[in-house]
Amino acid sequence: MNEAIESLKASVSKLAPFSPEEWADFSSHWAPQNLSKGEFLIKEGQIEKYFYFVWKGVLRAYIMKEDGTDVSVGFSYNSDYSGAYDSFLGQFPTDFNIHAISDTLLLKISYADLMEQFDKYKSVERWGRIFNANILIGMARRQLEVRSFSAEERFDRLMNQSPHIFQLVPQKYLASYLGMTPETFSRMRKKKSI
Amino acid sequence: MNEAIESLKASVSKLAPFSPEEWADFSSHWAPQNLSKGEFLIKEGQIEKYFYFVWKGVLRAYIMKEDGTDVSVGFSYNSDYSGAYDSFLGQFPTDFNIHAISDTLLLKISYADLMEQFDKYKSVERWGRIFNANILIGMARRQLEVRSFSAEERFDRLMNQSPHIFQLVPQKYLASYLGMTPETFSRMRKKKSI
DNA sequence: GAACGAAGTTGATCTATATCAAGCGGGGCA
DNA sequence: TGCCCCGCTTGATATAGATCAACTTCGTTC
Numbered sequence: 001m002n003e004a005i006e007s008l009k010a011s012v013s014k015l016a017p018f019s020p021e022e023w024a025d026f027s028s029h030w031a032p033q034n035l036s037k038g039e040f041l042i043k044e045g046q047i048e049k050y051f052y053f054v055w056k057g058v059l060r061a062y063i064m065k066e067d068g069t070d071v072s073v074g075f076s077y078n079s080d081y082s083g084a085y086d087s088f089l090g091q092f093p094t095d096f097n098i099h100a101i102s103d104t105l106l107l108k109i110s111y112a113d114l115m116e117q118f119d120k121y122k123s124v125e126r127w128g129r130i131f132n133a134n135i136l137i138g139m140a141r142r143q144l145e146v147r148s149f150s151a152e153e154r155f156d157r158l159m160n161q162s163p164h165i166f167q168l169v170p171q172k173y174l175a176s177y178l179g180m181t182p183e184t185f186s187r188m189r190k191k192k193s194i
Numbered sequence: 195m196n197e198a199i200e201s202l203k204a205s206v207s208k209l210a211p212f213s214p215e216e217w218a219d220f221s222s223h224w225a226p227q228n229l230s231k232g233e234f235l236i237k238e239g240q241i242e243k244y245f246y247f248v249w250k251g252v253l254r255a256y257i258m259k260e261d262g263t264d265v266s267v268g269f270s271y272n273s274d275y276s277g278a279y280d281s282f283l284g285q286f287p288t289d290f291n292i293h294a295i296s297d298t299l300l301l302k303i304s305y306a307d308l309m310e311q312f313d314k315y316k317s318v319e320r321w322g323r324i325f326n327a328n329i330l331i332g333m334a335r336r337q338l339e340v341r342s343f344s345a346e347e348r349f350d351r352l353m354n355q356s357p358h359i360f361q362l363v364p365q366k367y368l369a370s371y372l373g374m375t376p377e378t379f380s381r382m383r384k385k386k387s388i
Numbered sequence: 389g390a391a392c393g394a395a396g397t398t399g400a401t402c403t404a405t406a407t408c409a410a411g412c413g414g415g416g417c418a
Numbered sequence: 419t420g421c422c423c424c425g426c427t428t429g430a431t432a433t434a435g436a437t438c439a440a441c442t443t444c445g446t447t448c
Contacts, residue, residue, distance in 0.1 A: 063338060063341065063342055065342045066342075071341050071342055073337065073338075073341060085330070085334075086330065086331040086334040086335070089327040089330065089331060090327075090331050095338055118320070118323070122316050122319060125316060125319045125320055125323060126312070126319055128323045129312070129319060129322045129323035129326060132323060132326030132327050132330055133283040133284075133326050135330055136279070136280065136283065136326055136329055136330050136333065137280040137283060137284050139330065139333045139334070139337065140279075140280040140333070141280070142337075143267065143333070143336075143337070143340075144257060144267075144289055146337075146340060146341075147257065147265050147267060147340075147373070148257055148259045148260075148265055150434085151434080151435070152434090170395070170396095171395085171396075172395070172396080179341070180435070180436090181435075181436060181437080182395080182396070182397095183396090183397080183398085183435090183436080183437085184434090184435060184436075185396095186396060186397055186398080187397085187398080187435095189396095189397095190397080190398090344404085345404080345405075346404090364425070364426095365425085365426075366425070366426085374405075374406090375405075375406060375407080376425080376426075376427095377405090377406080377407085377426090377427080377428085378404090378405060378406075379426095380426060380427055380428080381405095381427085381428085383426095383427095384427080384428090
């Protein structure tokens with residue numbers, strides 16, 4: 001738990017400096033939560049009330065298509081953040097589902113508490129702005145990825161950039177993340193003999 | 195010009211309230227710029243130095259694939275913002291190109307000036323955070339769009355949600371925006387007899 | 389450690405969309 | 419006024435990847 005808070009502190013401090021008092025107040029609003037493998041952090045239709053920091057474990061975010069198939073849109077693990085962030089920011093019902101791929105330990109802060117912190121401290125406001133900026137940069141990069149490469153190129157790039165993810169995440173999820181069927185994913189794996 | 199500033203004010207005020215003094219200072223850092231049809235706002239490899247407000251006209255953002263084809267990733271028009279925003283935020287070279295589809299009138303603020311404003315005023319910091327949040331929500335929505343619908347469904351949805359765009363933007367650009375060739379786009383148009 | 393179900397593999401076929409190619413039409417410019 | 423270019427259309431063909439189906443392997447549970 002304290003370790004988790006320390007990890008959060010390291011992550012937050014990278015974006016904006018907090019005074020000891022600010023940090024004491026800010027950090028006091030984060031509560032631990034754990035999730036067993038298979039449990040849901042949020043389901044579509046709900047409004048995201050929390051912003052999460054992932055201390056241990058792996059989460060998967062996905063959307064359900066009308067035909068019943070699901071499409072993975074992202075994964076979070078060690079010292080990453082999670083939650084249906086668009087829903088959290090706009091306080092409207094989400095289209096995303098997030099579940100635990102493995103047992104997971106999280107810290108969370110409520111929307112009301114975070115907004116209060118934004119009002120109270122300029123440093124928190126700054127952290128929020130830069131955090132959003134970073135998420136946005138990541139999304140732009142991902143958009144580029146999806147738009148400018150073929151299925152096979154996306155496969156290769158994921159392999160090169162995040163080989164560890166092949167261990168953490170079942171490949172049917174990786175397949176839909178890359179925009180292909182599990183069969184196609186399997187054939188590519190074979191082709192590259194991984 | 196004053197009209198443009200008024201329009202910017204209306205847009206900014208929607209996200210965060212500014213005092214008259216804050217607004218006077220903040221708004222004084224925006225300079226007009228115009229762009230003739232075909233001219234570029236930014237090309238890939240450059241670092242985005244400005245953040246733009248589009249007062250009149252239409253801009254297209256696109257990426258060049260390695261095979262030389264280009265993919266439209268977005269359009270900006272009246273009272274929208276533009277620029278290679280990820281490059282602007284991170285001050286690294288961009289992968290995007292942005293050019294004017296029609297003659298365009300813009301307002302712009304430099305990176306240095308905007309950062310100074312963030313330092314100076316909490317209201318600007320707040321505007322920045324919420325602005326980023328909104329961009330992020332839009333990107334999440336777009337991601338959903340691209341991932342969960344077929345080419346034809348995307349075509350239909352664009353037609354329903356933004357019919358005006360069919361007038362503003364040449365259809366070869368809309369085609370690549372929707373992730374299809376101009377030929378496929380044309381055939382769909384015919385099928386729906388638009 | 390047997391046995392069940394889920395995940396992954398492999399092969400055969402199908403289909404949406406790309407690609408290639410040729411012709412059409414209208415707006416801008418001499 | 420006419421010409422030229424570019425954007426659009428239309429048809430024929432090719433192909434990446436999906437779908438369907440059967441089989442294997444692996445990891446959990448009793």
